[in-house]
Amino acid sequence: MVCPFSAIVGQEQIIDLPFNATEDMVLGGLDFEEVLQNGTRRF
Secondary structure: OOOOHHHHHOOOOOOOOOOOOOHHHHHOOOOHHHHHHHOOOOO
């Protein structure tokens, strides 16, 4: 059985990441200025 790749993936986006990508590189880091000024976490 052969089906197109889009049928398997659907509407999801595929992103190529390097093997050494860390969580901070992908999602961003914590906004330290916001934490120090207001005490709230912000990414």
